[in-house]
Amino acid sequence: SQTIHQWPATLVQPVGSPLSLECTVEGTSNPNLYWYRQAAGRGLQLLFYSVGIGQISSEVPQNLSASRPQDRQFILSSKKLLLSDSGFYLCACSTGVGTDTQYFGPGTRLTVL
Amino acid sequence: KNQVEQSPQSLIILEGKNCTLQCNYTVSPFSNLRWYKQDTGRGPVSLTIMTFSENTKSNRRYTATLDADTKQSSLHITASQLSDSASYICVVSLINNAGNMLTFGGGTRLMVKP
Numbered sequence: 232s233q234t235i236h237q238w239p240a241t242l243v244q245p246v247g248s249p250l251s252l253e254c255t256v257e258g259t260s261n262p263n264l265y266w267y268r269q270a271a272g273r274g275l276q277l278l279f280y281s282v283g284i285g286q287i288s289s290e291v292p293q294n295l296s297a298s299r300p301q302d303r304q305f306i307l308s309s310k311k312l313l314l315s316d317s318g319f320y321l322c323a324c325s326t327g328v329g330t331d332t333q334y335f336g337p338g339t340r341l342t343v344l
Numbered sequence: 345k346n347q348v349e350q351s352p353q354s355l356i357i358l359e360g361k362n363c364t365l366q367c368n369y370t371v372s373p374f375s376n377l378r379w380y381k382q383d384t385g386r387g388p389v390s391l392t393i394m395t396f397s398e399n400t401k402s403n404r405r406y407t408a409t410l411d412a413d414t415k416q417s418s419l420h421i422t423a424s425q426l427s428d429s430a431s432y433i434c435v436v437s438l439i440n441n442a443g444n445m446l447t448f449g450g451g452t453r454l455m456v457k458p
Contacts, residue, residue: 274348275448321387321388332393333446335387335388
């Protein structure tokens, strides 16, 4: 079965600083990958999804970007963080088109000060 | 617009008691509905999944129901334990060419007290 790793687990960054969050997946190949953000007390919001290397779709306009340099690696980035970027970031994977199960990583808690 | 609404937003119950969480959705076309449990600071973990044709599914002390006609689901927790304290998220799925796209409810935060 697949395992999703995320790091770092927690991060405190000043406004205007860059960001790089990494997600890697083990136990499956060619997964669909997703980045979600969960604001405090709120539901999960889909930020990006990827169906393959170099293929990124953005769900909402924002200060963040995503990249997929390898099949099982998904990176969330920002050039300049905003206060509103604070939240809990979750990486998820599903194992292909039509397959419905999404598995979530442990998450990264980002605080922008 | 695809939406998932959950109620109540938060709930406090005593250990050993039962509770029921509600979920209403407007997602279309509907593929399936999941209930996830999310412990504080952790990623969500799937509890149950139901497709259009299923109207009840159990997983240990968790029983989920689905009424696809009224677009409502419930999650019933029996004989609650302290470890049930978590957020419970209703997630409705539709499938497009990007795989499965999920619409998340805002969650119900459950606290079980001794």
